[in-house]
Amino acid sequence: MRNLKTFVVIVLPLLAGCFAQLETDGLTMTHSLCGGGPDCVPGGGASLTLIQVSGSNTFSVDFGDQPLLKPSNSLGPTTLNTSLNLNGAAFDMTTNGADFSGVQSVQLLIAPRTSTGPGDDPCATPSNCTLIASYNQSTDGTASRHLAMKANGTDLINLISQTSHSMILEIKATGTAPAPAVWNADVSLDMSLKSRANFP
Amino acid sequence: MQLRKLLAAAVATLFFTAGAMAQTDASATSQADSTSKSTGKSSKKKKSSKKSSSKSSKSSKSAKRSKKKKSRSASKKSVTTELQAQGPIDDGEAPQLSHQPVEAGTRGKALTITVHASDPAGVYGPVLYVRKQGLAAIDYVPLRMAPSRIVPGDYAAEVPPALTNVDGLEYYVEAWDMAGNGPARAGAADQPFSVRIAEEKRNFVPVAPTNVTIKPKGVPPAITHAAVTQALRGKPVEISARLVGETGVQGATVMFRRAGEREYRSLPMGNIGADDYTATIPASMTTSDLEYYVEAYDQYGNGPARSGSPNVPYALRLADAGPPVAAAAPPAHRRVLDDDDYDNTIFGIGIDGGAPGGGGLTLLVRPLWWLRFNGGLAYNAVGFGYRGGISLAPGRWAVTPTLNLDVGQYLSGDFTKFVKVSDPNVNVLLSNTTYSFGTAQIGLEFGSQRRFAFYIRGGITYLMSSLSANQLNAIVNGNLGGTGTTATFRGDGRFTALVPCASLGFNIFVY
Numbered sequence: 001m002r003n004l005k006t007f008v009v010i011v012l013p014l015l016a017g018c019f020a021q022l023e024t025d026g027l028t029m030t031h032s033l034c035g036g037g038p039d040c041v042p043g044g045g046a047s048l049t050l051i052q053v054s055g056s057n058t059f060s061v062d063f064g065d066q067p068l069l070k071p072s073n074s075l076g077p078t079t080l081n082t083s084l085n086l087n088g089a090a091f092d093m094t095t096n097g098a099d100f101s102g103v104q105s106v107q108l109l110i111a112p113r114t115s116t117g118p119g120d121d122p123c124a125t126p127s128n129c130t131l132i133a134s135y136n137q138s139t140d141g142t143a144s145r146h147l148a149m150k151a152n153g154t155d156l157i158n159l160i161s162q163t164s165h166s167m168i169l170e171i172k173a174t175g176t177a178p179a180p181a182v183w184n185a186d187v188s189l190d191m192s193l194k195s196r197a198n199f200p
Numbered sequence: 201m202q203l204r205k206l207l208a209a210a211v212a213t214l215f216f217t218a219g220a221m222a223q224t225d226a227s228a229t230s231q232a233d234s235t236s237k238s239t240g241k242s243s244k245k246k247k248s249s250k251k252s253s254s255k256s257s258k259s260s261k262s263a264k265r266s267k268k269k270k271s272r273s274a275s276k277k278s279v280t281t282e283l284q285a286q287g288p289i290d291d292g293e294a295p296q297l298s299h300q301p302v303e304a305g306t307r308g309k310a311l312t313i314t315v316h317a318s319d320p321a322g323v324y325g326p327v328l329y330v331r332k333q334g335l336a337a338i339d340y341v342p343l344r345m346a347p348s349r350i351v352p353g354d355y356a357a358e359v360p361p362a363l364t365n366v367d368g369l370e371y372y373v374e375a376w377d378m379a380g381n382g383p384a385r386a387g388a389a390d391q392p393f394s395v396r397i398a399e400e401k402r403n404f405v406p407v408a409p410t411n412v413t414i415k416p417k418g419v420p421p422a423i424t425h426a427a428v429t430q431a432l433r434g435k436p437v438e439i440s441a442r443l444v445g446e447t448g449v450q451g452a453t454v455m456f457r458r459a460g461e462r463e464y465r466s467l468p469m470g471n472i473g474a475d476d477y478t479a480t481i482p483a484s485m486t487t488s489d490l491e492y493y494v495e496a497y498d499q500y501g502n503g504p505a506r507s508g509s510p511n512v513p514y515a516l517r518l519a520d521a522g523p524p525v526a527a528a529a530p531p532a533h534r535r536v537l538d539d540d541d542y543d544n545t546i547f548g549i550g551i552d553g554g555a556p557g558g559g560g561l562t563l564l565v566r567p568l569w570w571l572r573f574n575g576g577l578a579y580n581a582v583g584f585g586y587r588g589g590i591s592l593a594p595g596r597w598a599v600t601p602t603l604n605l606d607v608g609q610y611l612s613g614d615f616t617k618f619v620k621v622s623d624p625n626v627n628v629l630l631s632n633t634t635y636s637f638g639t640a641q642i643g644l645e646f647g648s649q650r651r652f653a654f655y656i657r658g659g660i661t662y663l664m665s666s667l668s669a670n671q672l673n674a675i676v677n678g679n680l681g682g683t684g685t686t687a688t689f690r691g692d693g694r695f696t697a698l699v700p701c702a703s704l705g706f707n708i709f710v711y
Binding site: 017019023025027031032064065 | 623626660667675680687689690692696697698700
C-alpha cells in the first residue's frame, strides 16, 4: 500500500503536464494585390500615403476554412488553442521594370473593416488598426523589387474573421511610388502556426 | 585366572581328599568283614539281597533282628561287627547316573544342570564341573549338586549368572557312592557336554502411541546456498540463499569475519522475493579473505538452521581486480534452466499491453541483477513498430519498484481508424503517419525477479511525428477560398504530445 501511494504521488504531477501540439515554423501565405488580375496599383512615381488596391484603401487575404485557424477549438475533454504569429512580411514586385527603391517607409495594418472608397480610411484613427509589420528605408536599407517588413510578433489568429476566414489589410507608405503607372506585387506573410491542447 | 585355577585345584583337592577318606573307611570296614565269618556271611546275604532285588530292605532288617536275637550273647567283637554291618553297603560299583545334557543357556542367567544318580550305598553328592568353552582341563570349576527334596535321586546344581557371561560352557558330572566307588561320570573332562550361551531373546511388543504427544512447534527453515568462494577485493560481495521454512523464516543472517578473526559479524539478509534472501558484505569489509556462514530461524525461534557453521565456515578468497582474477575465476558452469544455484537469471521474454503503446513482445537481457535491457516488436491498432529500453529494479523483493525507460517507433501508422474526417487531404495525411515515442514509467513488479514477475506501470509517453510539408500544403491550399492566395509550408510540420500511459504485463526469465 505504501508503494502504491508513492506510485500515485509521483505519477499524478507528471500527468498534469500532458499536452498535444502541432507546430510549423514556415507557413507562408502569399497574396497577389491584384488578385491574379492585371496590374491595379497606381504608381507613376507619385507621392505615397495609402496604397490603393483596385481603388480601395484595403485588401483582403482569405485563409479559407482551415480546421486549426480558430483561436480555440473544443477537442473532447480539452481545448485546442491555436496561435498564428507573424514572423515577417514582404512585397515582391511582379511588374517588370518596377521596384520599391523610392519607398521610404511602409506600415502593414490590420483594418477592422474594408475601405468603402478612395477617401475612406478605416485606419484614420490609428487605434482602430493593428500594426503588424513595417519597413523603414533608413534602417532596413533601400528595397529593390523585394521589400521586407519586420513583424512585431502579432498573433494573427484573433485578427482573422471567424466568419469570412479572411483578414483585412491596409498599407500605409511614404516616399514615391514605383515608376510604372500601375504595378502589382505579391504580399507574403511568413507565420508560425502552433496548436496546442493541454490536459487534463 | 591363576586364582581361579588355584581355587579350582583347592576345591578338587578337597573333594578328592574327602573321597579318599570315604574309600579308606570303606576298605577298613571291608577288611574287618573279611576277618569276621559272620560278617562274611551277612555280607553274602547283603550281596544276595542286592542281587535279588525283589527282597526289600525290610526283610533284610528282619534278618538282622533274628541275627541279633541269635547272637545276644555275642562278644564285644561281635557287637562291633554288627555296628559295622549297619554302614554303607559296598556293592563295589559306582553309582548309576542318568543325565539329559543341557545344550543351551542364556547369557547372564543362571544355568541349572540336573542329574539322576542312584546307588544302593547311597550317592556321595554329584559334582558338576563346568568351564568356559575352550579352556583347559584345570579350568573346570566344581559345583556340588544338591539333592532334590521332591524326587529322590535327582540332583541339581546352578551355574551362577557370573559364569554364564560367555559364549559357551562345557561341563561334566562326577559321582561316587557312599562306599567310595566311582567316579561315575556323565560326560568327561576331555569330552564334556557343550552348552551354547545365547543372548536373551527379548520379545519387542510395540507400544501403541498414546494420544499425548509433546512435539516442538515448527521446524527450522531449510537453507539452500551456493557458497561464494571468490570475489574482488574492495568490492561488495552479495551472499544469497534460498530459505524455505514451513513455519516461516526470520532472523536470516550472514555471519562473517575476516580470516583469522575470532568473532563473527552479523549481517541481516533481506527477502528479495519468494524464498530468496540476500545480504551484501560492504566493500569496506572486503579488504582481506573472509569466512562466513548463513543461519536462520523460523518464526517460533526454532533453529538456527545453518549453511556452513561457526567452526566450519565458508572461505571467501578475495583477489585483486584485473586479469589475475579472470585467471583465478572458478571453472565455467554449464547452466541449465532449472539451475537454482544461480542468483541471477539473465535472459527472458516480456509480454505487455497498454495504452497508448499497445502490445509488445520483447526479449530481456539482464547483465546486472538490477539492470535490464529489452528490445522487441510493438503493435497497436495504428500499426507495427519496434522498441527498446532499460529497466532499473533496485531490489529483489516480492514487490519491487521499477523505473522503465523505453523508446521506439511505429511504422506506417493509419490514424484514420480513429479519426474520421471528410477532407481527403487530411485523410491522406492521417493514413500514412509514422511516429516515434519515448516512455518513462515507474512500476511495481510482483513475483520473483529471478523468474517470473507480473507488473503494472504508469508514466508518460512523449510522442513525435513529422507531418509532410507537401501534404500540409495540399490541406491548406485545398481550403483557401479567395483567388490569388497560396499557402506554402517551407518545412514539415511537427506533432508532439506528452500523454499519460499505462501498461501491464509480465516477464519470464528462463536462463
